[in-house]
Amino acid sequence: MDEVDLTLNEFLCFAIYTAEHAFTRLYKPLLDRLGLTYPQYLVIVALWEEDGASVGRIGEKLFLESNTVTPLLKRLETAGFVRRSRNPADERQVRIQLTDRGWALRKEVADVPGCVIQATGRDLPDLKRLRDEICALRDAIAAFNISTAGRRTETAS
């Protein structure tokens, strides 16, 4: 029965929504000079962690489906940052490997994280704490999404 305020600024989700845009706008000029979008940057970072990952594995790391990742990877391939090849051991899988150019980005983005941290005006322990809280929130919501996935039609009252 506890009345919930139907005001935009009351919503945590709205805060996250607008914060996400603020980060994208912050990254834009930093990544433009490398010819990367923010999601493309995330894929590159994922590949630095795990070069040769499959399309599905990259999607798993980024919480995205193949219908998003596949075209993104094709653009990265066209730009010369990655190579795409079928896995001989399982021809269903497509293996994504960084090119020399893809590895070279690692040096070129070296100052980016520092710049982003500076923009937040906070220290690292504080940012890590906040990150952990948001990850926990995300995981709780994702778990809820899965647990209710079967009974969508009865959600109303």
Added chain:
Amino acid sequence: MDEVDLTLNEFLCFAIYTAEHAFTRLYKPLLDRLGLTYPQYLVIVALWEEDGASVGRIGEKLFLESNTVTPLLKRLETAGFVRRSRNPADERQVRIQLTDRGWALRKEVADVPGCVIQATGRDLPDLKRLRDEICALRDAIAAFNISTAGRRTETAS
């Protein structure tokens, strides 16, 4: 000089990015039954707060530009939730007004906030604290974006 980890899960921005998607997926089935997308829902909430707002005012509230808001409002108009009309006092402005159908949504979404709160598995004070922290973070980044807007070309080095 302090070395920053170039790992996906280290990034606060990545946490925000994935949390934003988790929220969108959470809202999807709740809003589908009303024929609204999540950004459309935000616009409707903004109009409950301020019916008759201009396109620019709505963009201001949602941190969006007219090139995003205009087509979104046209879709809401087509769906019958809002009316769009020029402001007679200033013909440059387009005034957005909720229709009866738009106001009626207020009752139909009554259970949505509660459902979202439940999904987070947290209590209201905790959520409000987190929301305030994220808003502060967003505002810090947005201020930084503005303050450095003029000297984008020298950010390297």
Added chain:
DNA sequence: GAAAAATATATCGCGCGCGATTAAATCGCG
């Protein structure tokens, strides 16, 4: 070993977010 089920990726359409640009109305300054 052949058919059925499961898995991995790709394709298509649509809505959003935004940079760049355009068009129209208003404002300001002489």
Added chain:
DNA sequence: CGCGATTTAATCGCGCGCGATATATTTTTC
């Protein structure tokens, strides 16, 4: 009043995120 500057929306193109679906490969089952 007149004309340039400013303000407000709208348009266009592109990349992303995703639901729905298709295709190809592998695994399972009988």
